[in-house]
Amino acid sequence: MKGLIVKNMNRYLAIMNIWWQRGFTYRLSIFAYRVGEVFEMLVLILMWSRIFENQNVISGYTKEEVITYVLLGNLFSVIIRSFARDRISGDIYKGQLSSYLVKPMSYLTYVWIRDLGRAAFPTIFSILTGATVIFFFRDIVVLPTDPWLWLILIGMLLLAFVTEQLIGILIGFIAFWTDDTDAIYEVVARLKRFFSGAFFPIALLPTLFVTISFYLPFAYTFFVPAQLFLGKMTNAEAAHGLLIQLAWIIILQLLVMFVFRKGLRKYEGIGI
Amino acid sequence: MPAIELKNLTKQYRFYRKEPGLAGTIKALFFRKHELRHAVKDISLTIEPGELIGFLGPSGAGKTTTLKMLSGIVEPTSGSAKVLGYDPSKRQPEYKSRFAIVMGQKDQLIPQLPALEGFRLVQALYNIPEKTFMENRDELIDLLDARDFVDIQVRKLSLGQRMKCELIAALLHKPEVLFLDEPTIGLDVVAQKNVREFIKRYNQKHKTTIILTSHYMEDIEELCKRVVIINKGSVIYDGQLSDLIKKHAPYKVLKVTFTGAVTREQVEPFGEIVEFQPYAVTLRVPREQAAKHAAKLLNAGLPVDDLLIDEVEVDEVIRKIFNDQN
Numbered sequence: 270m271k272g273l274i275v276k277n278m279n280r281y282l283a284i285m286n287i288w289w290q291r292g293f294t295y296r297l298s299i300f301a302y303r304v305g306e307v308f309e310m311l312v313l314i315l316m317w318s319r320i321f322e323n324q325n326v327i328s329g330y331t332k333e334e335v336i337t338y339v340l341l342g343n344l345f346s347v348i349i350r351s352f353a354r355d356r357i358s359g360d361i362y363k364g365q366l367s368s369y370l371v372k373p374m375s376y377l378t379y380v381w382i383r384d385l386g387r388a389a390f391p392t393i394f395s396i397l398t399g400a401t402v403i404f405f406f407r408d409i410v411v412l413p414t415d416p417w418l419w420l421i422l423i424g425m426l427l428l429a430f431v432t433e434q435l436i437g438i439l440i441g442f443i444a445f446w447t448d449d450t451d452a453i454y455e456v457v458a459r460l461k462r463f464f465s466g467a468f469f470p471i472a473l474l475p476t477l478f479v480t481i482s483f484y485l486p487f488a489y490t491f492f493v494p495a496q497l498f499l500g501k502m503t504n505a506e507a508a509h510g511l512l513i514q515l516a517w518i519i520i521l522q523l524l525v526m527f528v529f530r531k532g533l534r535k536y537e538g539i540g541i
Numbered sequence: 542m543p544a545i546e547l548k549n550l551t552k553q554y555r556f557y558r559k560e561p562g563l564a565g566t567i568k569a570l571f572f573r574k575h576e577l578r579h580a581v582k583d584i585s586l587t588i589e590p591g592e593l594i595g596f597l598g599p600s601g602a603g604k605t606t607t608l609k610m611l612s613g614i615v616e617p618t619s620g621s622a623k624v625l626g627y628d629p630s631k632r633q634p635e636y637k638s639r640f641a642i643v644m645g646q647k648d649q650l651i652p653q654l655p656a657l658e659g660f661r662l663v664q665a666l667y668n669i670p671e672k673t674f675m676e677n678r679d680e681l682i683d684l685l686d687a688r689d690f691v692d693i694q695v696r697k698l699s700l701g702q703r704m705k706c707e708l709i710a711a712l713l714h715k716p717e718v719l720f721l722d723e724p725t726i727g728l729d730v731v732a733q734k735n736v737r738e739f740i741k742r743y744n745q746k747h748k749t750t751i752i753l754t755s756h757y758m759e760d761i762e763e764l765c766k767r768v769v770i771i772n773k774g775s776v777i778y779d780g781q782l783s784d785l786i787k788k789h790a791p792y793k794v795l796k797v798t799f800t801g802a803v804t805r806e807q808v809e810p811f812g813e814i815v816e817f818q819p820y821a822v823t824l825r826v827p828r829e830q831a832a833k834h835a836a837k838l839l840n841a842g843l844p845v846d847d848l849l850i851d852e853v854e855v856d857e858v859i860r861k862i863f864n865d866q867n
Contacts (some may be wrong), residue, residue, distance in 0.1 A: 283665040285660050287651065294653045367614045368649055371642055372666045373634040483804070534616075 273509040279381045288386030299391045305397050310343050310402065313316035328473050333409045336501055338470055340403050340410060341498050342491040346467065347395035349430040354385045357441025358450045366536065377529060380438060394466055397441075413498060421507045425494050436461075442525070445532030466492025472501075476491045483510065486517040542626075544612065544718060544750040545588040549620035552581040552606050570719075580606040582774035583620070590717070591738070591748040595755060595765035596827060601768035601841055603774040604754040605644075608720045611752075612642045613660040624718055638667060641716040649710040656706040659695065660713060665715040674713060681709040686741055701732030706740065721753045725760055737763045757856065758856045789862055790853040795824040801844035811838045 292299070314336050321332035330338070357380060360366040371375045403410055415420070440457060445448045462468060464487040471482050471492045480487045493510050496502040559565055581603040588594060596604040609615040613629035613636070622629055627636035653657050664674045671726055682688050685705045693704065704724065711719070713731055721740070725733040730740030739754045741764055744751050755761060761782065768785065770778040778785060795812055802819035811834050812824030826834040831850050839845060 277668075280668055282667040283661055287654065287662050287665075290572075290658060291651055357788050365648070366645070367609075370614055371612050371637055371640075373637040373668070374666050461803070 274338075284379070284382045285386030285389065288383050289389050292387050292390035296305060296394075299394055302391075303395055306343070306347070306395075307398060307402060310339060315341050319421065328470075329501070330470060334501075335470070335487065336406060337410050337499060338495045340399075340406060342466065342495040344399035344403065345426060345429075346397065346465065346491050347399060347435050348392060349426055350388070350392070351384065351433040351437035352388050352391075353380060353431075353437035354441040354450070355432055355452060356541070357438060358382070361441075361532075361536065362448075363445040370533075375481050377438075381434070384434065384437075393426070413500060414503070417504050417523035418497060418507075421504055421511065422494055422497055424511055425489055425497070425507065425514065427509060428518060429486075429490045429494070431518055431520065435488065435518065435525055436486075437523065438525050439528060442528045442532050445528075445535050461487045461490070464488060465490045466495065472496075478520075484513060486514060486521075489514050542590075542723060543587045544590040544592070544625060545586070545752070546623040547584050547586040547611075548622075549621070550581055550584045550610060550617055550622055551579070551619045552603075552610060552615065553618045554578045554580050566645065579774045581610070581617075582776075584771075584776055586769065586776065586779065588750060588752070590750050591744070591830050592767065593744045593751045593753070593765055594767045595602070595753050595761040596769050596771055597755060597758075597761050598771035600864065602771045604681060604771055605722050606828055607658055607771070608642060608644075608722050608752065608754060611720060612640070613637075617767075632836050638714060639716055640718040640720070641711040641714070642720040643707055643711045643722065643724060645726060648695070648707070649783045650703075650706055653694060655693055656691040656698075658708070659710055660691075663710050663713050669714050673677060674717075677713050677715060678709070681712055684742065685709060685735070693797075700796055701728050701735070703779055704728060704736060705739075708736070712743070717748070717749060719751045721751065723755055724753065724759055725755065728788065733757075733759070758854075758859065770859065770862065777862065787828070790858045791828050792853065794829050794851045795822075795826055795831070795835055795838070796849040796851055797822050797824070797838065798846045798848075799844050800846045805842055807841075807843060809840075811841070 288319075288426065317335045317339065318332065320327070321335070325331060327335070336376060362367065372379075436457070440450065440454050443453055447453075464471070464482045464485050466488060471479055471488060474482075482492070489510055493502065493507065497504075497507045555568070555575050555577055557575050559569045579657065584603075585606060596607065598604050606615060610617050611624055611629055612797055613632045613715045623634065625639055627633060629636065649663060650656055651662065655744075663669075669677070673865075674732055682691060684769070685708065687702070687705050687709065690702050691706065691709075695703060708724070725736050726742070728736065737760060740751065740753065743749060753760060753764060766783075768778070768782045769776055770785075794815070797808075798821045801820075803822070804819075805814065805817055808814065808817070808822050808824065812826040814822065815825050816823040824834075835848055835850055841849065
């Protein structure tokens with residue numbers, strides 16, 4: 270497996286390079302989207318600042334901690350986000366998938382390489398803007414010094430990236446069976462945002478919800494890494510989370526392969 | 542050993558009928574009556590390496606479905622297909638590296654980038670070594686006269702230019718077998734001619750086995766000695782185009798122009814009148830006697846300016862075959 274990756278590295282890099290270029294042609298939209306996101310982030314901070322005018326602590330969070338939570342969480346979620354769904358459902362609807370099926374590279378492999386290239390430009394741009402905003406709040410945000418924490422954090426973000434990709438691919442595959450993937454995507458996206466802690470720290474919810482969300486993969490895209498960063502979670506607890514992420518990745522990967530096979534049978538190249 | 546072998550190849554599709562209107566929509570949620578349709582029925586064919594053959598037939602005849610089965614995109618319901626010794630439905634990478642299919646405007650290229658970048662993508666997907674890639678690419682660009690527009694965004698190109706780029710992309714890995722599905726559809730006359738010229742030259746130069754589907758008679762006439770006519774999923778003719786004409790059109794056409802006006806009565810004895818004008822007449826005569834009739838007409842003392850002995854329009858022949866079928 271490793272040999273295969275090394276041998277094919279040039280091909281993969283070439284594909285990523287091409288999709289990077291294509292991403293670059295959309296720089297205006299990427300800029301616009303990012304402006305919207307930063308705006309949303311600032312509104313949240315404003316809202317929390319107001320809420321904290323009358324109290325110093327809410328459920329164990331100080332005002333500074335909540336603002337750090339919003340800033341870091343946002344940065345994490347843009348690092349790991351996936352663009353796979355759109356491309357895949359587009360390939361299926363337009364019959365473009367057929368032109369990939371006749372090529373000697375597996376479509377599942379190609380999808381990964383393509384999306385790494387595709388996501389590179391918007392992600393780097395998002396990281397830069399996210400870091401800039403954090404810089405403005407540098408008085409509030411305190412960087413942890415524990416190297417183990419950083420290691421676990423980076424590992425968690427990597428695994429979360431893989432998870433997001435797999436979920437995006439799965440949702441994209443729904444296009445094999447229905448014309449209406451947008452609705453399903455919206456529902457899943459809302460659930461994801463809720464259980465990821467993007468709206469507010471999950472710890473504010475009843476214990477049952479908190480427990481459930483720890484066993485779902487979504488919390489590791491925002492809430493858990495942010496908690497770790499804030500020092501509200503021990504390394505041990507976070508490492509436990511890594512195991513749950515790994516389990517989900519295995520499940521999702523198996524699902525992807527299964528659903529793809531089933532979907533291909535249904536796909537009769539009608540788009541052509 | 543044949544390059545392509547089809548044995549009793551069949552493809553059935555299941556489809557649903559929906560009754561019109563709101564009641565029909567609701568009913569369709571619970572009861573759906575499905576019907577079976579034979580897109581391809583029992584096709585058997587053998588194609589030798591280097592052949593350039595045409596699949597001709599009306600829309601919905603099963604031409605594209607057959608190509609899809611040969612490419613591994615669609616699995617046959619029954620029967621078998623073998624291309625270069627491979628079973629396409631197994632979708633082996635070794636097979637995929639040896640054939641190519643061009644389907645209408647299904648882009649191999651990325652619309653927002655120039656074709657040159659798209660070619661790089663193809664190179665990566667097929668793992669073509671750099672030197673081979675450059676040689677093939679440059680040869681194809683020259684053959685198709687595309688140097689002027691391969692560095693422009695694909696979506697800004699005309700249909701004809703796009704088609705040329707698609708052809709280049711398909712041939713970069715030098716496939717031994719090439720499937721072209723309606724390659725000239727939507728193109729203007731000049732572009733059509735260019736594409737046909739290219740296909741002919743490429744086939745002669747590289748001995749690539751090519752199946753071309755079309756519903757344009759000119760494509761088949763220009764390119765294919767052998768034609769397979771498909772209608773309603775079945776092969777109704779497989780053979781030389783010239784034989785087809787001889788068999789189904791046992792006559793030839795005399796096109797005569799005159800320097801002085803003539804009457805119907807004057808030209809009637811020499812053949813069946815297809816078109817009549819005082820200065821130009823088209824006559825239909827039995828094939829073997831075409832020369833005799835022509836000679837008689839020339840010696841009849843009429844003010845003949847020019848006389849042409851021509852083949853019947855292949856279009857007419859095909860139309861006749863389909864009409865007879867129905």
